[in-house]
Amino acid sequence: MTKERGDILQGTLDLLVLKALQLEPMHGWGITERIEQWSEQVLQVGQGTLYPALYRLERQEFIHSEWRVTENSRRARYYALTRSGRKQLEAELAQWRRNSRAVNQVLAATTP
Amino acid sequence: MRWIRESFRRLRGVVRSDELEQGLDDEIRFHLEQQIAKHIKAGMAPEEARRQAYLKFGGVARTKESARDELRPVLLQDSLRDIRHGIRALRRAPGFTVVAILTLALGIGATTAVFTVVKGVVINPLPYPDADRLIVVQHWASGMNTKIPFTMSGAMLSTYTDENRTFQQLGVWSRTTASLSGGDAPEEVEGLRVSQGTLPALGVEPALGRWFAPGDHVRGAPDAVILLDGHWRRRYGADPKVLGREVLIDSRPHTIVGVMPEAFRFLTETPEILLPLRFEPAELTLGRTNHYGIARLKPGVTLEQAAADIARIIPIYLQNWPSFPGVDRSVFLRAHPVPAFVPLKDSVVGSAGEMLWVVMGTIGIALLIACANVANLVLVRAEGRRHEMALRSALGARRGRIARELLLENLILGLTGGALGVALAFGGLRLLATLAPRSIPRLQEVSLDPAVLGFALVLSLLSAVVFGCIPIVRHAGARLGHVLRGAGPSAGVSRERHRARNGLVVLQVGLAMVLLIASGLMIRTFAALRAVPPGFSEPNSVQIARLSIPAGEVADPDQVLRMQLGIRERVAAIAGVSAVSFAGREPMSKAPGRSVIMVEGRPETDEAVSGTQPIRWFRYVGPGFFRAVGTPVVAGREVTEADLLEHRAVAVISENLAREVFKDPEAAVGQRIRETGESPWREIVGVVGDIYDLGLQEPAPPIVYWPTLMEEFYGAPVQLQRAVTFAIRSPRAGSEALLSEIRSAVRTVSPNLALARVSTLGDVYDRSMAGTSFTLVMLALAGGMALGLGGLGIYGMIAYSVSLRTREIGIRTALGASRRGLEGMFVRHGLVLAVVGVIAGGAAAVGLTRLMGSLLFGTSPHDPAIFGLVALGLVGIATVASWLPARRAGRVDPMRTLRGE
Secondary structure, three states: OOOOOOOOOOOOHHHHHHHHOOOOOEEHHHHHHHHHHHOOOOOOOOHHHHHHHHHHHHHOOOEEEEEEEOOOOOEEEEEEEOHHHHHHHHHHHHHHHHHHHHHHHHHHOOOO | OHHHHHHHHHHHHHHHHHHHHHHHHHHHHHHHHHHHHHHHHOOOOHHHHHHHHHHHHOOHHHHHHHHHHHHOOHHHHHHHHHHHHHHHHHHHOHHHHHHHHHHHHHHHHHHHHHHHHHHHHHHOOOOOOOHHHEEEEOEEEOOOEOOOOEOEOHHHHHHHHHHOOOEEEEEEEEEEEEEEEOOOOOEEEEEEEEOOOHHHHHOOOOOEEOOOOHHHHOOOOOEEEEEOHHHHHHHHOOOOOOOOOEEEEOOEEEEEEEEOOOOOOOOOOOOOEEEEOOOOHHHOOOOOOOEEEEEEEOOOOOHHHHHHHHHHHHHHHHHHOOOOOOOOHHHHHHHOEEEOOEEHHHHHHHHHHHHHHHHHHHHHHHHHHHHHHHHHHHHHHHHHOHHHHHHHHHOOOOHHHHHHHHHHHHHHHHHHHHHHHHHHHHHHHHHHHHHOOOOOOOHHHOOOOHHHHHHHHHHHHHHHHHHHHHHHHHHOOOOHHHHHHOOOOOOOOOHHHHHHHHHHHHHHHHHHHHHHHHHHHHHHHHHHHHHOOOOOOOHHHEEEEEEEOOOOOOOOHHHHHHHHHHHHHHHHOOOOOOEEEEEOOOOOOOOOEEEOOEEOOOHHHOOOOHHHOEOEEEEEEOOOHHHHHOOOEEEEOOOOHHHHHOOOOEEEEEHHHHHHHHOOHHHHOOOEEEOOOOOOOEEEEEEEOOOOOOOOOOOOOOEEEEEOEEEEEOOEEEEEOOEEEEEEEOOOOOOHHHHHHHHHHHHHHOOOOOEEEEEEHHHHHHHHOHHHHHHHHHHHHHHHHHHHHHHHHHHHHHHHHHHHOHHHHHHHHHOOOOHHHHHHHHHHHHHHHHHHHHHHHHHHHHHHHHHHHHHOOOOOOOOHHHHHHHHHHHHHHHHHHHHHHHHHHHOOOHHHHHHHO
């Protein structure tokens, strides 16, 4: 379902979005900025995939949205983690760690 | 559980999607603006900043589209796609689709039509408020030798009304005919006389005016009449100012006090007017139970409580009233009447209920066969699509998804068939209404309503599930390797894969067996009934019509008799009329009088012990009536004009009565009988053949035929039949030409007389068989359908089996199998299925036909001839149905098939 541009590993966008929202509610643009900033501009979030992901997460009730006014008084939709979203984040993080460790081990293995 | 939660979420998505959709535009705009602002801040030119922002965003429209995809209720969307897909798939197989839909439409349509009738007639037949509190008040003469309940008298009504604690209302009613004159044309209509409690018991308020008031039931008060809707529209053009108008009924002025609403029905009667029943308290006695009783129970009172209440009152009634003139009180005491109440609904529905349930069951079985047939078709189709299904699941389609698509296809079939079926049912109801016997109450009023449509919908869905599940179970999870390896649809067929289809064919044959046996039994019943000599001959050439001369018109009984004889003479002069006479009522008509008779010289038949004597039917005849209807005179002679004109005390009795009492018809002539201990003796002048007065299914009752004019009958100085049925034998019976000649003959005698209830004796005869004919037609239709579908099922099974096994056949031929041997192999397959079906169906029929026992006549529900014939016929048809496709097996060219693979 998710069409990646190759800049974000397939399947990790949801995890990144949840992680970005872990500290505070944010609007869509803020999320892309946050991810790019944290990844030191390595990960480029394609907005074409961000919004479908946000809507999907909202439908799954991992996040929850509301319209708010920004600091420079613009109207924007802010997304926040729900309780089940936090659980999902933890679960996905654990999963990610397991997988990445496994992948790293495979990659670190020396050929016999 | 998870999918339930998910569905809820998606459903909520439907509700919220509008709001989200709108937000999406704003959100994307905000995002782009932020991005542009960021670029500008970094020192980019505004134009470039905008370009970069859009570039980075990557296709606004596409983003919106894919976001929207997330919003949309996926299940619904998928379903819509599946439905489109399903319709496309069905359109690719038009032959299959048309046959399946038509088969279902027929099955569902027929079942819906019959259900409509059953619902309207059996489940919900009484159009009265709280109809379950209405009962028929009648009695058993438990001390008498009779199976027929007796009804109510004025004296009973009076005592019961005063003493009962369980009735809210109690009323009695009886039929009457009324001559309407004073208008443009004299007219004779059917009416009812009702006592005071009758209309309040039914509880239907008049559309105009009022019910009868207590004063209307007092003799000598001004006469009142209530019109029924049909009469009001026909004769008064639905004039709302009709109340208070006077109308001449039986030559006496009556005031119209009310008009009943259109929806009002009086049980199964078809009156045009209602008249108040009037009892003179001074004239009430025991006996005279000439009225039907109806009561509305108080809320919460049961039928049994009411019966116990009346059982308590009956001794009071027997004590309080004078005995019937000429009959000792002890006769009534010994008759020992006890309440025999039944719910009004049972009484109204009567035997029609049983007949309709049988028809309903029959049609239901036919629907089941239709479903089996469609299931078979679906299976064949699914076999052909195994390759497609396997390929699809190899390409990643989930098992559930394929199942859902198959189910949807079946639902589309089921619902389309159902919709078409409802249309068919609509037409079928019209047909049923003309086909069905009049004994089915309220048939003209049944119609499709929401409950029926709901029934049809449930039926369609159920059918879809029934015929749809088997292929789904078998194919949704087709192991792909298994199928793909098999190299397409012509691969060898495993035994296991055939089991479902074999089972369906056996089911079809078995059900067809049940239906055909039921039809066969009805055909035998019909033939047996046709073979019963009704007691009259060539009824289709006997014209009958009622004619009444009211007392207000001509008071003197002798003058009325002379008018009746005069009419007889004038009608006899009409060309082509070979015989004509009149009688109190035509044969096979409702409600003859019944009582005991006493025989001269037989003290055991005297009143003192007459309580134990059998009940005889009383009818009244004019001169030469038996010649007119074609009943043979077995001994002696008929009643003559002279008997009537001279008031001779004579009687004619039926042959079975003569044999029972006098051993021999000849011996009966000259003997004397009388109806009470104080009446004059009346000489038996003749014995006539038995007439099946109660219908052909019942034994002919013993009948006493009295003259239409008698002296001292039951103590009345003169008893005269003022309303008589004329029977006119002519080859032109039933034609308008003859009728108009009869009418002008009547007019020469009196211009104020009108003919009523014009028909032929043949109609009366047909009506007595109407229930049987109707059941027969319905069963034959269902049976024919079952036979056709069953044969088709076997044919399809064998044909398909042949087409699947061509390779095997080719190999066998190549190895030297004979053509005949190959054909035999397939015919044997068909025969095995048929025989198993016949045995199973026969076993089921043994149990099921017992349910229709009461509809049968002259045959046992387990008639071995019918069972044998149907079994043979089915096996024969199965042989033909398997042999036709089996021939193809013999013609298979081994080289071509083997090379073809």
